[in-house]
Amino acid sequence: xxxxxxxxxxxxxxxxxxxxxxxxxxxxxxxxxxxxxxxxxxxxxxxxxxxxxxxxxxxxxxxxxxxxxxxxxxxxxxxxxxxxxxxxxxxxxxxxxxxxxxxxxxxxxxxxxxxxxxxxxxxxxxxxxxxxxxxxxxxxxxxxxxxxxxxxxxxxxxxxxxxxxxxxxxxxxxxxxxxxxxxxxxxxxxxxxxxxxxxxxxxxxxxxxxxxxxxxxxxxxxxxxxxxxxxxxxxxxxxxxxxxxxxxxxxxxxxxxxxxxxxxxxxxxxxxxxxxxxxxxxxxxxxxxxxxxxxxxxxxxxxxxxxxxxxxxxxxxxxxxxxxxxxxxxxxxxxxxxxxxxxxxxxxxxxxxxxxxxxxxxxxxxxxxxxxxxxxxxxxxxxxxxxxxxxxxxxxxxxxxxxxxxxxxxxxxxxxxxxxxxxxxxxxxxxxxxxxxxxxxxxxxxxxxxxxxxxxxxxxxxxxxxxxxx
Numbered sequence: 001x002x003x004x005x006x007x008x009x010x011x012x013x014x015x016x017x018x019x020x021x022x023x024x025x026x027x028x029x030x031x032x033x034x035x036x037x038x039x040x041x042x043x044x045x046x047x048x049x050x051x052x053x054x055x056x057x058x059x060x061x062x063x064x065x066x067x068x069x070x071x072x073x074x075x076x077x078x079x080x081x082x083x084x085x086x087x088x089x090x091x092x093x094x095x096x097x098x099x100x101x102x103x104x105x106x107x108x109x110x111x112x113x114x115x116x117x118x119x120x121x122x123x124x125x126x127x128x129x130x131x132x133x134x135x136x137x138x139x140x141x142x143x144x145x146x147x148x149x150x151x152x153x154x155x156x157x158x159x160x161x162x163x164x165x166x167x168x169x170x171x172x173x174x175x176x177x178x179x180x181x182x183x184x185x186x187x188x189x190x191x192x193x194x195x196x197x198x199x200x201x202x203x204x205x206x207x208x209x210x211x212x213x214x215x216x217x218x219x220x221x222x223x224x225x226x227x228x229x230x231x232x233x234x235x236x237x238x239x240x241x242x243x244x245x246x247x248x249x250x251x252x253x254x255x256x257x258x259x260x261x262x263x264x265x266x267x268x269x270x271x272x273x274x275x276x277x278x279x280x281x282x283x284x285x286x287x288x289x290x291x292x293x294x295x296x297x298x299x300x301x302x303x304x305x306x307x308x309x310x311x312x313x314x315x316x317x318x319x320x321x322x323x324x325x326x327x328x329x330x331x332x333x334x335x336x337x338x339x340x341x342x343x344x345x346x347x348x349x350x351x352x353x354x355x356x357x358x359x360x361x362x363x364x365x366x367x368x369x370x371x372x373x374x375x376x377x378x379x380x381x382x383x384x385x386x387x388x389x390x391x392x393x394x395x396x397x398x399x400x401x402x403x404x405x406x407x408x409x410x411x412x413x414x415x416x417x418x419x420x421x422x423x424x425x426x427x428x429x430x431x432x433x434x435x436x437x438x439x440x441x442x443x444x445x446x447x448x449x450x451x452x453x454x455x456x457x458x459x460x461x462x463x464x465x466x467x468x469x470x
Contacts, residue, residue, distance in 0.1 A: 095126030242293030
């Protein structure tokens with residue numbers, strides 16, 4: 001380990017202490033906010049109306065444009081990440097994303113009722129943290145993308161009167177529309193943001209941050225507590241042939257119509273969503289997806305039927321046609337502070353499964369608890385704990401056993417990876433949140449060897465996220 005790696009944990013600890021000091025100093029200046037910035041760092045949905053901005057109203061220009069139907073939003077999110085123990089090596093990095101976006105309300109602009117356009121850019125900086133320092137499956141930050149500059153979204157949406165139905169089409173994301181949980185969106189681990197049974201198995205991780213894909217989504221809401229939606233996306237957001245094998249992702253804008261098609265459908269039951277509802281609000285979702293690509297590589301066998309670990313193997317994975325999965329989501333408020341709209345305790349639980357013979361991860365689950373308003377005088381702060389669990393599929397585990405059989409007798413058989421995340425989110429201004437975190441990764445990589453031949457140890461990571469709305 002070089003001297004830089006040895007000093008980085010100390011630097012990370014000092015940053016953590018500094019963050020705590022900043023929280024204490026700025027605490028008295030907290031102001032009330034209206035809505036959570038749920039998943040704002042990744043979402044391609046329109047900006048929430050009535051937001052506050054660091055740069056204010058631009059001398060009245062911003063509010064004037066919004067009255068005309070033009071809303072500009074600029075946000076910058078920065079993560080300081082430090083692996084202080086375990087994994088591959090200790091060390092710390094800083095990563096961030098800048099997102100300029102504009103929303104056009106065509107009803108205000110042109111009189112077209114229910115129509116709007118969303119245009120969204122994405123610029124990221126900083127190195128990959130998890131693959132370098134941890135070698136884990138459940139990436140620590142949902143911002144990790146490497147240096148990227150691209151058009152992130154360009155879509156057109158029509159909403160029928162009363163939101164009875166809507167259609168969205170263009171360059172867009174699936175992770176901001178499906179498998180959603182308002183409670184889960186407050187956590188930063190990438191597995192929780194786009195569940196790993198999709199992210200680790202689909203070509204280029206599917207239509208999700210940081211790569212959108214052309215698609216069309218149809219949503220129907222026959223009554224207030226029922227919502228049905230389905231979408232079809234281009235199969236490979238990277239422009240490849242739909243292979244699920246790991247390849248470097250493009251750094252610029254891609255309009256990909258290759259790699260088959262990714263189809264997803266979801267039904268939601270949404271009880272007690274109204275302000276005056278008699279019970280506590282919840283969201284219950286079930287869904288399924290199918291991918292048409294014929295290039296899903298088998299994790300264990302080659303094109304001749306031999307194990308990929310065999311000395312006689314061609315090294316070319318056997319390819320399967322199609323991939324599919326099912327999932328469920330529960331997001332429920334458990335307790336509401338009397339006299340408030342959304343302060344109190346909420347919980348989420350999600351799970352999904354896929355076939356063993358063409359996927360690295362065959363089962364995934366996550367869940368957690370979140371309390372909003374934990375202290376008097378800070379009604380918009382949040383404290384929470386969550387977990388994520390990714391199980392290695394039988395064929396991938398079989399390859400590990402084959403590797404041991406063919407001479408590497410002490411080669412471990414992977415089993416699963418588990419992540420525990422603890423967070424505190426402080427809203428320091430209506431336009432600024434600060435979120436210190438602690439994550440514990442159990443069996444990074446599922447139980448694998450480090451380059452020195454020793455089993456990769458469990459890891460402790462500290463993180464500090466700052467989000468600014470300009």
